Amino acid sequence: MTKQKKINDLDDSLSKLSKKLDNIRAKKDSEDDNNKNKKFTGFAHAFKVVSELFANILVGGSIGWTLDYFVNTKPIFLIIFLIIGFISGIYTSYKSSKKFAKY
Amino acid sequence: MSEKHSPLDQFAIHRIYEMKIGGIDISLTNSSVMMIIVLAILNIFLIYSTKKKSVIPGRLQSLAEMSYEMIYNTTKDNLGKDGVKFFPLVYSLFMFILLCNMLGLVPYSFTVTSHIIVTFALAFGIFLLATVLGFVLHGHKYLRLFLPKGVPIFLAPLLVPIEIVSYISRPISLAVRLAANMMAGHTMIKVFAGFVVALGIFGIAPFLFIVLLYILETLIAFLQAYVFAVLTCLYLSDSFHPEH
Numbered sequence: 001m002t003k004q005k006k007i008n009d010l011d012d013s014l015s016k017l018s019k020k021l022d023n024i025r026a027k028k029d030s031e032d033d034n035n036k037n038k039k040f041t042g043f044a045h046a047f048k049v050v051s052e053l054f055a056n057i058l059v060g061g062s063i064g065w066t067l068d069y070f071v072n073t074k075p076i077f078l079i080i081f082l083i084i085g086f087i088s089g090i091y092t093s094y095k096s097s098k099k100f101a102k103y
Numbered sequence: 104m105s106e107k108h109s110p111l112d113q114f115a116i117h118r119i120y121e122m123k124i125g126g127i128d129i130s131l132t133n134s135s136v137m138m139i140i141v142l143a144i145l146n147i148f149l150i151y152s153t154k155k156k157s158v159i160p161g162r163l164q165s166l167a168e169m170s171y172e173m174i175y176n177t178t179k180d181n182l183g184k185d186g187v188k189f190f191p192l193v194y195s196l197f198m199f200i201l202l203c204n205m206l207g208l209v210p211y212s213f214t215v216t217s218h219i220i221v222t223f224a225l226a227f228g229i230f231l232l233a234t235v236l237g238f239v240l241h242g243h244k245y246l247r248l249f250l251p252k253g254v255p256i257f258l259a260p261l262l263v264p265i266e267i268v269s270y271i272s273r274p275i276s277l278a279v280r281l282a283a284n285m286m287a288g289h290t291m292i293k294v295f296a297g298f299v300v301a302l303g304i305f306g307i308a309p310f311l312f313i314v315l316l317y318i319l320e321t322l323i324a325f326l327q328a329y330v331f332a333v334l335t336c337l338y339l340s341d342s343f344h345p346e347h
Contacts, residue, residue: 044330047280052269055276060268081268088265088272 048096053089060085110293114217114286134221137213141202149198170198174332181336182343189339192232196225197332204285204324208317216327217285219278226277229335237342248345277334281327288320 064081068074120131152163160168174197178190200216207214215221237245249266250259295313299306 043326044333047284047326047330048276048334051276051280051283052272055272055279056269058279059272059275063268063271081264084264085268085272088269091265092269092272 045096049093052092052096056089056092057082057085060088108297110290110297113213113289113293116218133213134215134218137203137206137215141199141206141215144206145198145202170194177333178336181333181340183340186336186339186343189336193332193335196229196335197328200225200281200331201325201328204328205321207285207289208320208324214285214289216281217289219282222281223274223278225331226274229277229338230274233338233342236339237345240342241345245342245345248341273334273338277331281331284323284327288316288323292316292320 060081060083061078063085064078067077067081071077116132116134118130118132119136122129122131148163149167152167155161155164157164171194174194175187175190178193179187182189203215206212207216237248241247248270249263254262292313295309295316298309299313302309
């Protein structure tokens with residue numbers, strides 16, 4: 001009888017301990033993940049925003065130029081799409097910065 | 104002779120072995136030789152380092168495991184459980200670009216990723232994959248990407264072109280970032296190397312600067328490969344969940 005009780009007690013404390021350990025492990029994992037993310041993403045994000053800004057303007061300009069070339073309305077579409085490209089560059093970098101701010 | 108010492112001379116492509124099939128030039132160039140070397144080193148490294156499979160990893164094995172784990176976690180964080188099937192793609196991309204960047208830093212070698220056509224081919228492949236995957240998974244609902252829910256309809260004529268431009272610019276921004284970073288770094292190193300010779304005894308100053316630049320370039324070589332992998336994950340995750 002006493003032996004059984006002892007075993008039960010041991011089991012109880014064992015499960016308590018493993019719960020505690022799990023908690024600590026989960027906490028540490030999430031901290032590690034956060035640190036890992038922060039180390040790289042700051043630098044990486046800077047590269048990302050700059051190239052997005054540039055590429056959007058480039059794509060907008062080339063779409064406008066191509067439309068002009070086929071429709072024969074020399075500078076109109078180029079101007080419109082350059083502006084759209086610029087807006088979308090700012091918009092994209094704003095959106096990705098908003099995502100980044102969550103970390 | 105001065106052309107030989109131009110800082111941009113290192114990016115020139117030479118034919119090493121001329122080949123032609125059906126009028127198409129498929130000569131073996133220094134670029135393709137470098138790619139073959141990169142793939143060979145990559146395969147040898149990964150096969151050799153994982154051959155032992157010891158519980159306590161040695162140096163090589165832990166290097167392989169670290170890179171594997173890092174990209175695996177990035178893929179899982181960005182794509183979720185379903186997206187892990189794209190892990191092999193992301194990992195091969197990461198390792199290929201990383202090794203191209205790193206081996207490009209070895210003097211007298213050639214930086215494959217400094218050519219925009221190489222990086223654009225990689226980026227455009229991802230772009231095509233993400234687009235096809237989006238349409239396969241969501242059908243016409245994938246076009247929701249261009250007009251998010253909750254946006255008033257009178258804003259559509261303004262927002263849709265903006266979103267389309269930003270969607271098309273993805274592969275270009277991927278390609279330009281990698282190629283421009285590699286090219287700028289290597290050109291800068293070569294320019295400062297020219298100063299070392301020109302300044303004579305005072306050349307020690309630019310020489311020290313080159314040492315620091317090399318450290319920075321090594322960091323950038325790693326970082327660009329990592330950014331490429333992360334953005335591949337991000338673009339693929341957009342085709343999994345286009346709503347936001």
